Amino acid sequence: MNMTEFAAKVGCSRDTLRFYEKAGLLVPVRTARNYRQYTVSDLATYRIIHSLKRAGLPLAEIKHILQLRSENVSATCCADTLRFITGKHTQFIDNQHFYAALSGLTDEMAEALTRSTLSHSELETMIEQIGELDDQVI
The missing domain is CATH 1.10.1660.10 (Multidrug-efflux Transporter Regulator; Chain: A; Domain 2)
Structure with a gap:
């Protein structure tokens, strides 16, 4: 095509x-x-x-x-690929934890935004928690 x-x-x-x-x-x-x-x-x-x-x-x-x-499969190729894949796997797990925490926080925010009693400070606190997610995951 x-x-x-x-x-x-x-x-x-x-x-x-x-x-x-x-x-x-x-x-x-x-x-x-x-x-x-x-x-x-x-x-x-x-x-x-x-x-x-x-x-x-x-x-x-x-x-x-x-x-x-x-590439032809060789011992060097396998070792290099294993090292690369292992590093990526760790990164993907870290990302998975980050997105799970972010998903939970956005669920909380969505629920809170439907309440008529939500205060500005509560919303501000939830928004600030987004910036703290990396600290929690690490």
Whole structure:
């Protein structure tokens, strides 16, 4: 499929696809007329990029993960990948705890905002607790 079709299918802009290509993340084949032609494999790659971006990984780390798909499995590759994945796993667990605490706090805020007796100071305290979430999770 061409760039316009692919962008519509995945729900992103053509500029985003150009950016990913320039970064070496998503490199479609080129036709004889030098048009980009996206494949099912490119669709899978885009989904990986999208998920990893949503998880908060920077593009350099996403590129690293994508490169692992084409590397030969070696002891060095396995050790490097294990070290990387272990660090990311810890980060994901920390994020999970943060979002769970944030979710609980926003539930409390939503419930409090429905009461007619909510005071400004109560609301202010809840808002300030958002800034303290990192301290609680760590």
